Amino acid sequence: MGHAGSHTCDVIFDNVKVPASALIGGEEGKGFYTSMKVLDRGRLHIAAVSVGVAERLLDDALRYAMERQQFGKPIAEHQLIQAMLADSKAECYAAKCMVLDAARKRDEGENISTEASCCKMFATEMVGRVADRAVQIHGGSGYIVDYGVERFYRDVRLFRLYEGTTQIQQMVIAKNMVRDAS
Ligand SMILES: Cc1cc2nc3c(=O)[nH]c(=O)nc-3n(C[C@H](O)[C@H](O)[C@H](O)COP(=O)(O)OP(=O)(O)OC[C@H]3O[C@@H](n4cnc5c(N)ncnc54)[C@H](O)[C@@H]3O)c2cc1C
Numbered sequence: 264m265g266h267a268g269s270h271t272c273d274v275i276f277d278n279v280k281v282p283a284s285a286l287i288g289g290e291e292g293k294g295f296y297t298s299m300k301v302l303d304r305g306r307l308h309i310a311a312v313s314v315g316v317a318e319r320l321l322d323d324a325l326r327y328a329m330e331r332q333q334f335g336k337p338i339a340e341h342q343l344i345q346a347m348l349a350d351s352k353a354e355c356y357a358a359k360c361m362v363l364d365a366a367r368k369r370d371e372g373e374n375i376s377t378e379a380s381c382c383k384m385f386a387t388e389m390v391g392r393v394a395d396r397a398v399q400i401h402g403g404s405g406y407i408v409d410y411g412v413e414r415f416y417r418d419v420r421l422f423r424l425y426e427g428t429t430q431i432q433q434m435v436i437a438k439n440m441v442r443d444a445s
Pocket of ligand 1: 266271421424425426427428429430431
């Protein structure tokens with residue numbers, strides 16, 4: 264569907280021998296825990312990427328809305344277009360604040376499993392909505408290749424899938440909440 268710039272294929276491990284020196288985490292029984300810590304960082308990364316793409320899409324949508332004239336004025340002056348711009352701006356700002364807060368906590372050595380999943384879930388769902396509105400603001404031009412918006416619309420769809428789907432993030436967040444409250 265998207266991400267044409269990166270090659271995607273299956274990686275198959277068949278009867279592979281891994282030496283003890285390559286044990287993940289360096290200690291037997293800790294591999295899964297170590298892998299999960301790597302995921303926290305990756306999830307924060309995808310959330311940050313989502314914020315960056317959303318900011319780009321919003322810039323493009325705003326510029327187009329100020330240039331494109333319909334019914335005698337720029338479409339940016341029509342209130343229903345303004346609503347889409349405002350919703351996107353607020354959601355993007357919220358996601359950015361979340362990412363910065365979680366990144367700061369991680370830098371201070373805190374366990375950010377819950378925060379990383381919250382960021383990944385919210386920011387990737389957010390950029391999906393922002394991309395959808397950016398296509399809408401561009402009208403038919405948003406659907407055709409020339410304006411580049413449709414590419415982002417396709418590309419951001421992956422963010423809700425890899426590095427743990429939205430459903431997996433929901434499970435992580437809720438499980439951590441129940442564990443912390445027990
Ligand atoms: C372009 C691309 C690049 C990728 N790159 C990488 C990569 O670099 N490294 C890598 O490791 N992987 C990569 N992946 C794989 C990606 O991480 C997985 O596709 C993703 O984690 C979802 O797993 P799945 O496809 O097996 O879906 P499934 O696990 O089969 O999920 C299907 C649906 O069921 C839901 N679901 C699954 N389990 C549960 C549950 N317990 N409760 C509720 N709902 C559930 C999911 O949320 C989803 O909606 C890539 C995938 C794509 C498409």
